[in-house]
Amino acid sequence: MNSFGSNVNGEVWIPYYQCGLINLFNKCEELQSVVSSADTTRKLPIDFKLTASRKIGDGSFTSFRISATIMDTGIVSSSFFLSYTRDSVTYYQQPYPPGYASDVINITRLDTLNQIISGTFSFTLYNPPDDSVVVTDGRFDVTFYRTCLCH
Helix, strand or coil, X not given: CCEEEEEEXXXXXXXXXXCCCCCCCCXXXXXXXXXXXXXXXXXXXXXXXXXXXXXXXXXXXXXXXXXEEECCXXXXXXXXXXXXXXXXXXXXXXXXXXXCCCCEXXXXXXXXXXXXXXXXXXXEEEECCCEEEEEEEEEEEEECCCCEECC
């Protein structure tokens, strides 16, 4: 539970951010999720936001941000935003014509009773004019509201 991982340009990427005195007041640097009702009924659809970061000893910093409005399990084909930041360079999804299948988020579990959301993802993100990152074999499994991690 409360896990995230993927391949970025063919290399394994898992979040890691060391807890310490600097982030004493914000312990959510490694993995954070926020789920809220998209309206006041507290039922579906829900708004989902996930941030996963990796800061390692050599000072490099990378992070993912995923946000989506989720109606049910299955592929989220609209209403989502993806970004990946590597050393201050941010890569975004590009708007494509409807039906273009480059960006895929698949919600595999949506348990509102036990407050768990799981999914898989793969996409290509761009930093114009010609730089991109390919993200494959992505997966997440997080609890609503309570995901806030660092090591």
